[in-house]
Amino acid sequence: MRHHFTLFALFFLLQLLGCGEEEKKVAPVPPPEAKPVAVQKTSPPSPPAPGCQACHSKIQTDSAHDLACTDCHQGNNETNDKESAHQGMIPQAASPEHMEATCGKCHAEQLKRCGQSSHFTMSNAVNLVREHFALSPLNNLTEVPEGEGPPQTKEELVNDLLRRQCLRCHVYSKGDNYPYVRHGSGCAACHLQYTDGKLTSSGEGKPNHAFIRPGKRQCLSCHYGNHVGSDFDGSYEQDHDWSYSTPFATRVPILRPYGMELHNLVPDIHQQRGMTCLDCHSGAELAGKKPSVQCVDCHALGTSDDASASIANLHADGEKLLLKIQGDKEERLVPRLEHPAHAKYKDRVACQVCHAQWTFNDRATHLLLSYSDDADPWERLAAQSSSEVERFVEHNMYSEEELIEPSLPDQISGKRKAGIWYTGFTVRRWEDILICKDKDDIIKVFRPILDLRLSAVDEDGEVLADFDNLTGKDEGLLPYTPHTTGPAGLFYEQRFLHLLPPQETKTADKQ
Structure with a gap:
C-alpha cells in the first residue's frame, strides 16, 4: 500500500511540473520596442497628358476608324482640362443631324443611298397607317405633323399615334429603354453595338467603339415585338395580361431584354443553319440600291444560270449552287427547287404559303390615348413592350409618392407631351396561317397588321372628340x-386549294 502511495505522489508531482512547463511555453512575450520608420516624401502626381486618350484610354476602336476622337466628335484634343476639352464637342457624332459632316466625309455615297431608303425614312410604315385612315402619303417620318394639345381630328389622332407610339424604332431615336432594344442613332443604330444603352464591352472590358457589319443584335433592336425579324429568331410576344407572364405574378423586377416575355417557337431554318439577316439582305438592298431578295434567287429552278447575281455570296459550280455565309470557312450546298409542286405553282403561289411554320396573327390591335392619371384598370396590362407605359402604371399603382401625370416623349423631336398610349389585343395567335389571294392574283400569306381600333379619353375618362x-x-x-x-x-396543298379554280381543285383531290 505504501508503495502504491509513493508512485501516486510521484505521478502527481510530475504533472505539476508539466503544467508549469506548458505555462512557460504559452506565456505572452512582450513586444519588441517599435523602431521609428523613415517617412519617404512623395512628389504630387503629375497631371495627365493632354488629349482625349488620357481620360478615355479604355475606348476600343476598329482599324478602319482609328482616328483622333476630334475628327468626328470635335472638341479640343490639346488639353487635359475637361471643360476645355469638351468645348464644342458633338457627343452623338453619327446621329442624323451630324452624320453628313462626320460619316459623310468618307462615306458620302453610302450615306446618300441610305438616307433615301425606307429603313431610314420609314416611309412605308408611315404611309401604310396614314393611307389606311384615308390620309395623304408622306416622304419621311419627319414630315408627320407634330401636334401641340390633345387631338381634335382623325388626322391629328393618327399623327400622334405615329409620332409617340408606332415610331419607337428608327434611326432618329435610341429605341425603348430595354437592355437589347436601346441602340445608337443615325449610322450608329446599325454599326455600333449597345447593351443597356451603353457601348457593349469587348472581351478586355473596354467599351467597344468598333464600327461593325450589323449582326443579329443590331437587327433585333428594331425588328422585335412581333415584327418580321423576331420570327426569324423564333420569338413571339406573350400576351400583355399578367396571367400569361412567367412567373405568374411577382413584385420583383423581371428581366425582359425586349420588353415582354417571349414564346420560344421554332426559328427559321436559315437561322438554324447559322445564317443571319445580312446573308440574304445585303446592305445595298437595305439602302434601296437593289430589289428585295426572293427565295428563287438562291433556290433557283433549272440550270445554274438562273442563280441571281443579287446574292453576292452565291455562285454556281456546274449544276451545284454554293453559298458561303458570313463566318463560315466552307461553302454550303443550296438545295434546288426539285419538287414538281414548284413548277406546277410557280408564279401563282408564294413560297411561304407552303413553307411558313407559323405566322404573326394578332387580331384587332386596340390603341387608347388616355389623359387620365388613373392606372388602376391597367394593373394586369402594365407590361406592354413599352418602358414608358410600364413605368407609369407601376408608379401610379404602387408608389407612395405623388401620382405622375400621363405623358410620352415624341419619338422624333424628343419633346414630352401629355397623354399616354395603351395597347391591347382581342386575340394573339401564331398557329392559324391566313392564306389569301393578293391583288396581283398570287396566293400569299397575310396578317391583320392594320386591324387597328383607335380611341381617346380625357382626364376624367370621358371619350375625347368622338374617338x-x-x-x-x-x-x-x-x-x-x-x-x-x-x-x-x-x-401543303390543303392550305390553298380553296383559292384555286374548281377544275384544279378536283384534280388535286384525285391525286
Whole structure:
C-alpha cells in the first residue's frame, strides 16, 4: 500500500511540473520596442497628358476608324482640362443631324443611298397607317405633323399615334429603354453595338467603339415585338395580361431584354443553319440600291444560270449552287427547287404559303390615348413592350409618392407631351396561317397588321372628340413574308386549294 502511495505522489508531482512547463511555453512575450520608420516624401502626381486618350484610354476602336476622337466628335484634343476639352464637342457624332459632316466625309455615297431608303425614312410604315385612315402619303417620318394639345381630328389622332407610339424604332431615336432594344442613332443604330444603352464591352472590358457589319443584335433592336425579324429568331410576344407572364405574378423586377416575355417557337431554318439577316439582305438592298431578295434567287429552278447575281455570296459550280455565309470557312450546298409542286405553282403561289411554320396573327390591335392619371384598370396590362407605359402604371399603382401625370416623349423631336398610349389585343395567335389571294392574283400569306381600333379619353375618362373604336378603310389584312421557313408538310396543298379554280381543285383531290 505504501508503495502504491509513493508512485501516486510521484505521478502527481510530475504533472505539476508539466503544467508549469506548458505555462512557460504559452506565456505572452512582450513586444519588441517599435523602431521609428523613415517617412519617404512623395512628389504630387503629375497631371495627365493632354488629349482625349488620357481620360478615355479604355475606348476600343476598329482599324478602319482609328482616328483622333476630334475628327468626328470635335472638341479640343490639346488639353487635359475637361471643360476645355469638351468645348464644342458633338457627343452623338453619327446621329442624323451630324452624320453628313462626320460619316459623310468618307462615306458620302453610302450615306446618300441610305438616307433615301425606307429603313431610314420609314416611309412605308408611315404611309401604310396614314393611307389606311384615308390620309395623304408622306416622304419621311419627319414630315408627320407634330401636334401641340390633345387631338381634335382623325388626322391629328393618327399623327400622334405615329409620332409617340408606332415610331419607337428608327434611326432618329435610341429605341425603348430595354437592355437589347436601346441602340445608337443615325449610322450608329446599325454599326455600333449597345447593351443597356451603353457601348457593349469587348472581351478586355473596354467599351467597344468598333464600327461593325450589323449582326443579329443590331437587327433585333428594331425588328422585335412581333415584327418580321423576331420570327426569324423564333420569338413571339406573350400576351400583355399578367396571367400569361412567367412567373405568374411577382413584385420583383423581371428581366425582359425586349420588353415582354417571349414564346420560344421554332426559328427559321436559315437561322438554324447559322445564317443571319445580312446573308440574304445585303446592305445595298437595305439602302434601296437593289430589289428585295426572293427565295428563287438562291433556290433557283433549272440550270445554274438562273442563280441571281443579287446574292453576292452565291455562285454556281456546274449544276451545284454554293453559298458561303458570313463566318463560315466552307461553302454550303443550296438545295434546288426539285419538287414538281414548284413548277406546277410557280408564279401563282408564294413560297411561304407552303413553307411558313407559323405566322404573326394578332387580331384587332386596340390603341387608347388616355389623359387620365388613373392606372388602376391597367394593373394586369402594365407590361406592354413599352418602358414608358410600364413605368407609369407601376408608379401610379404602387408608389407612395405623388401620382405622375400621363405623358410620352415624341419619338422624333424628343419633346414630352401629355397623354399616354395603351395597347391591347382581342386575340394573339401564331398557329392559324391566313392564306389569301393578293391583288396581283398570287396566293400569299397575310396578317391583320392594320386591324387597328383607335380611341381617346380625357382626364376624367370621358371619350375625347368622338374617338371611340375608330377604324380604317378595311379589315387591315396585308400580305407579308413570314420568316419562319421550314419543310412543307405532307398536306401543303390543303392550305390553298380553296383559292384555286374548281377544275384544279378536283384534280388535286384525285391525286
